[in-house]
Amino acid sequence: MQSGSARHHVLRLPLRERLAAPARLLLVIWLLFALLVASLILPSRYSAQGTLAFDIATQPAPATVRGIIQVLRSRELAAAVLDRLAPADVARLAARDRGLFPPAWLVPDGAPQRERAAAQLADDLTVTPQHGGRTLDLVVSADRADIAARAVAAYLSAFTALQAGARESAPSGSEALPALRAGPPPVSSAIRDLPPWQLTTALVALAGALALLTVHLQGRPAGRGDAARDPLPQQVPSHRSVAWLDACDGAGLAPDEAIGRIAAHARALPPMGSGEARLIVVTAETPSDISALCAIRLARHLAEDSRVALVALDGASGELASLISDPWAPGMAEMLFGVAGFGETIHRDPLSRAHVIPPGRHARGGPSVVAAERLILILNALRQTYDFVVVAAPVLHGTAGAARLAPLDPLVACVEEADEAPVNVEAYDALAAQGISHVLMLRMHAPADRDDSPLPTSVVA
Numbered sequence: 001m002q003s004g005s006a007r008h009h010v011l012r013l014p015l016r017e018r019l020a021a022p023a024r025l026l027l028v029i030w031l032l033f034a035l036l037v038a039s040l041i042l043p044s045r046y047s048a049q050g051t052l053a054f055d056i057a058t059q060p061a062p063a064t065v066r067g068i069i070q071v072l073r074s075r076e077l078a079a080a081v082l083d084r085l086a087p088a089d090v091a092r093l094a095a096r097d098r099g100l101f102p103p104a105w106l107v108p109d110g111a112p113q114r115e116r117a118a119a120q121l122a123d124d125l126t127v128t129p130q131h132g133g134r135t136l137d138l139v140v141s142a143d144r145a146d147i148a149a150r151a152v153a154a155y156l157s158a159f160t161a162l163q164a165g166a167r168e169s170a171p172s173g174s175e176a177l178p179a180l181r182a183g184p185p186p187v188s189s190a191i192r193d194l195p196p197w198q199l200t201t202a203l204v205a206l207a208g209a210l211a212l213l214t215v216h217l218q219g220r221p222a223g224r225g226d227a228a229r230d231p232l233p234q235q236v237p238s239h240r241s242v243a244w245l246d247a248c249d250g251a252g253l254a255p256d257e258a259i260g261r262i263a264a265h266a267r268a269l270p271p272m273g274s275g276e277a278r279l280i281v282v283t284a285e286t287p288s289d290i291s292a293l294c295a296i297r298l299a300r301h302l303a304e305d306s307r308v309a310l311v312a313l314d315g316a317s318g319e320l321a322s323l324i325s326d327p328w329a330p331g332m333a334e335m336l337f338g339v340a341g342f343g344e345t346i347h348r349d350p351l352s353r354a355h356v357i358p359p360g361r362h363a364r365g366g367p368s369v370v371a372a373e374r375l376i377l378i379l380n381a382l383r384q385t386y387d388f389v390v391v392a393a394p395v396l397h398g399t400a401g402a403a404r405l406a407p408l409d410p411l412v413a414c415v416e417e418a419d420e421a422p423v424n425v426e427a428y429d430a431l432a433a434q435g436i437s438h439v440l441m442l443r444m445h446a447p448a449d450r451d452d453s454p455l456p457t458s459v460v461a
Helices: 021-041 062-072 075-082 087-095 113-124 145-169 197-219 224-228 255-268 290-302 332-336 375-383 402-408 426-433
Strands: 003-012 046-054 125-130 135-142 180-182 234-245 278-284 308-312 355-357 388-392 411-417 438-444
Touching: 021 197, 046 145, 062 125, 062 135, 062 145, 075 113, 075 145, 087 113, 087 145, 113 125, 113 135, 135 145, 145 180, 255 278, 255 290, 255 411, 255 438, 278 290, 278 402, 290 308, 290 388, 290 411, 308 375, 332 375, 375 388, 375 402, 411 426, 426 438
Parallel strands: 234 438, 278 388, 278 411, 308 355, 308 388, 411 438
Antiparallel strands: 003 234, 046 135, 046 180, 125 135
C-alpha cells in the first residue's frame, strides 16, 4: 500500500525584482505628465469680454481689420492700458507666473515692473473679428475676474483715445480710417476658463498613449534575470489539495482502512464557518455500488462520536434503495421536488446513531438529481444541524450541475474498486475543473459482509 499527496504552489517574486527598469521609467513619465497638466491648468484663469464695432454701414476691408488688430495687440497700446489701471493691478500683472510658452518668459527677470506687466497684458489679450470684421471681440484673461474686467475697459478706453488723437493730428484732406466705437461695458465670467480644446485633445491623446504603454509593460512576463536574482522565491500554497490513496499498486484498501482514511481527512480539514457541518460527497469514476457502500459505512463510522446525516442522492443504487423496508417511503426525490419535508423523510439508522434520508419512492439517478434546484438549499439546511453531512452521489465528473457544489467546499471522495488497471486521472481533472478544492482518490475492496439491515420506516421527528 502506498499513499501520497500533492499540492499546487505559486512562485511569487519580491516587488523590487518584478519592477523592471522600463516600469520605473514609465513611472517617471507619468509624474512628468502630471506636472505638465498641473502647470497648464493652474493657477485658475478668468476672462472678461468687450467689443469694438466699426461705425460704417458696409463691411470694412480685410486689410483694415488686420491693421486694427495689430494695433490692439501692440506693446505700445498695452503700455497705454497700464496708465489706466491701478498700481496694485499693474503689480499683480507683473508678478504673475509666466507659464511655459512665449512671449511672457522672453522678458528677462531684471526688466522693470512696467515692462513685465505690459508683456503679460499683451499675452493675455485675444482679439477675434466677428460678423465679417464689423465687430472685434476683445477678451482678456487674468487670475482674477475683476482685474480682467478692468483691463478690458482700459483697452477700450485707450484705443478710443488713440483713435481720437490720430484723427485730430491727421493732415487735412487725408483719408481717415473708419471709426470704431466701444460696445456695452465689459462682462467678466465667474467661472474659471477651460483649457483650449486643442490642448485638451493633445493631453487626452498623450494620456491614452501612456495608458497603452503601461498595459503593455505590465503584461510582459518577467525576464529570466529577475527570477535568477532571487534564490529563495516565496511559496504561496493554494487552497486546492488532492490525495491519492493506494493508487499505485492496484491492491486496494480494505474497507475499514479506507473508511478510516476518509474520516481522518475530513476531520483534518479546517473547520467551516458559522457552525456549519463539513460536507462529504462520496462518488465514483463509473456507476458502481461500491461508492454507496463506502458512504453508508463512512456515515456509521463518523456517527460514533458526531452527529451525522446520510443523504442517499443516487436513486439508481440498489444499496441505497434497500435501506428502507417500505419502498413507498418519501425521501430525497420528494424533497427535491418540494412534495415532502424533513420530518417525513429523515429516518434513524438501527446500526448507528446516524440519520438517513433514503432515495424516495420516485427515486432518480444520474445528472438530474445533481442539477436539481433545491439540492443546495437542502444540503445547507442539513449543515446547520449536523456535524457531518455524507452524500452518496452518482458520478459527478462530467455531470451538469456538479459545479454548484463547489461553493459548499465539500470533501469529494472518488472511490473505485481495486483492480490491476492503471491509474486514471481524468476523474480528478474533471472534478478540479468544476471548482472542487478537496479531492480524495482511492481504490477499495468491496466489503465481503455488507450491512443489508433495512432501516425502519418510522420518521425521525
